[in-house]
Amino acid sequence: MAPGPQTAKQAGLFDGLKGLINQLSAGSSQQTKQIKAHTQGITRIAVSHNGTRMISVGLDMKLRLWDLTSLREIASFDVYTDRMSTMGFSPEGKMLYANASPQATLGKGSGTFYMWSVLNGQKLLKLDGTQDSAIFSPNGKMIAYADRNSNVVLIDPKTGRHKFGLRGHRSNITKILYTPDSQFIIASAKNGAIVMWNAQTGREACRFVGHTDAVTDITLLDENRLISVSLDGTFRIWDVASGHQVLYGSQLGRTSNIRLVTTNSHDQFLTVESGEIRRWSVDGRELNKYTYKYPHQMATIDISKDGMRALIAYTSDPTLYWVDLNSGQELNRLEAPGTSVYTAQYFQKGDIAIVGMGDGTIQFWPLVKKED
Template identity: 20%
Template sequence: MSGHTGNVKSVVFSPCGKQIASAGDDGTVRLWDSETRESLFVLKGHTKPILSVKYSPDGRQLISGSEDQTVRVWNTQSGELDHVLRPSLGYVLCLAYSPDGRWVASGHKKGVLQLWNAATGELGPVLRGHFESVTGIEFSPCSQWLASSSHDRTVRLWDMYSSTLLSVSSGLSTCECVAFSPDSLQIASGSNRRVRLQEVGGNDWKVRLREVGGCGWKVRLRDIATRPSSRFRREDVPMDQIAYTPDGRNIFAQDSNRVLRKWDAGTGESSEFLPPEFAEPERTSCMAFTPDGSQIAVSYPSGSIHLWNSQTSTPGPVLEGHSSRISTLVYSPCSRWIASVDWENTVRLWDLHNTEQLHVVVEIEQGDIVVVVFSPNSDQLAIGNRGTIRLFDLLSTEHLTFNELTDDLIQSMVYSLNGRQIAIGDTDGCIQLWDVKSTKFGDKLIGHHSNQNSVRCIAYSPCGQWIASGGQDTTVVIWRRQVMGGAESWSRCHSIGSFFRLVCNVAWNPVGPMELVTGCWDGSIRVWRLSSDKDGNVAAKMLWGSNLGILHTAGLVFENATGLSPVNQKLLDQHNVIAPINDQSDSQLVKGRKN
């Protein structure tokens, strides 16, 4: 079948097998009758070479991706152009349709994947993680997962329900393509780098290499169902910042890669909230956002701070003054002020109502940890360093007090809702309550495991009757306020212990009753609802979670299960949970215990 005037870069059969689509360097897509080999349509519109073409599952549409940075959607029956998608993320190197017909995915030269609503063409989430060009993408036959390969020598597995990264597998050389097995249990990736003939790993991890025509071919099989923990590892991206919007309807969270996401607080549906300008985390040092998410502050290694309108992606003022890399950025609750801390422990305060005004500088002479927090009314800034706390008045720009509070290092601080008290988390697993006016200590809350397990985050509930704290001991502790005879006291009433790394953020829903969100270094976001019975016993129920790679199954009894699919049997068997009684896959009777 002749007709193309340049190299043919992509060829694919239609689902019914009656058509063939081809595309290449001449910028055209050609549709062929697979039986007669006659040319049906020549589809023109791309201005540069086309690198990938894919049919929709029903065969009615065809998508083509090009070096002109567009994805074009064609009608395969008429040859007409339906619409054009413009991701603006670099060359479109590869494309994929989900088998259920809901999603289109495009892989780009800049290392990102863009998801699209296949029916409407609307933008979906952007999946970031690869550091070089995405060379191959494919949905699993069940449409639950998306696999991608890249020149960065990794294969990444993505969860389509939460749009999060599940696992990363590193290879020995550049990955050129990726494919799922028909049962969705294996991923195959291939490369064409010259390598020695070898076999790596056991039965679940095989590499077969052979020399063909002077070029080394390698195919690597990854079994994602039998041993995911040993071969596929989730990318644990710590959550640096997490907050509810003032109306309690959404949650914003920023991870250590400077990626900002927004979740619906009720349903857990998420979307990427970060403008494309911030897609280069290696060029930035830290980031912060206003309580309503309308403005983002991004700092660069030079020490400059750039402000952006996150809704319009338009740049705002640039704040210059720091001479070294910035480690901390914090907005005030009223969004007027920004506090910044650099690697030289210099704290600067910026008034966004007058960015030309000379900002206040506080030099911290000792210590390598500086914690800054604004009061709820945005009239004070508290600066903690080692065991010392400084209070700073924002309007008069005067230092209010300087106190040596504790021998332990300060790890976290937060004002109470009325601004009269500051809760201080230290490196010994304790929380100390400090009265701002009298400068005296109140209760010392002991509930986290000690032995250098620091308290990394603290939050007061909107009603002021509860405190939630998270720490290095991988737990969240709930504290209850009690007042007897005019004296205040706090008691530990519940502990949530289903985390796998330290808990770095906790925030209460400002309007929802007894609801809070947690951010963890295991990369998870979880929303909890607290309840108490008539005896005062408190319980926590997880409403939803994102990027949950492992379920907590301590003490689980699993018995009398019937009708397990082969996939579920295999998943349970890998953890020694089940002992099959017979080989009838449709009616297994299973009984076992997981400790």
């Protein structure tokens, strides 16, 4: 167990990340707090919705739950992998979950979904045979995951019982998402198909037809519009109710790691590609782009909710860069001598970066623009 700073504990300065924000913002941009979280490098981090809890997974194949009020470890779990395709907290914050990537376990499609109690660390659920996608519904009443047969399976998180399976895909599922009201589920696949079902009845509602190759990401622009990107080099905007295509754009590169980021503004979205991040208007115009310093050496990227700034680290450079995506300006940098940045998360309720390091530490870095 890794204790937090004793002086901070005695002074009662920490109140989750809200307390960290207040404390770190009073100091210089290079002042950080850190905890020794794992015996090896940190591969993924997630923070609860209210900013009081954090989970981390490392190369030591441990998943750890942290209290951000005291910076103390609450519980540790053996997960037998360092690669989680998804992990986070249930909407009400009472449960934490993690889905081990199939590529990190034995056999095709043999990922594992775990769920534990945040209160006492008790294991509540373990599901074998999952693919990369596994999520909670926004209302917290269901878990949806992709199985090895390309079905979307719905589980009651309280009982672990199957509700039903959603059939319709004939290829591995790449992404699952719920509509904000939890009434519908949309899933994309490697053959280019996108299907939506009624989550209450299990019936297929509509299909979004157009992509000719694997769909790498889907996300909702708002409650009425869906965006998708594909290895066919296109992005498309769809009407959710009808499944009709609203917009077609063919300017994307044909790379496997393209993902989508929506912003607080409903009239723009970003594509995170192999060499750059591009901003688009919903009418298909490219507004600007940010080119990576080392395009083929990406370690981690995280983008702020407004889509204006990003945290970027490279495998060959022991530095975390905080950049303005519009101007391309470097706002600041976190130097990591003697180690390297493995993962970084932009904490959306305050200007703090949560940074997982190669030496097993987690650092909390105040995002203060450097002085010229």
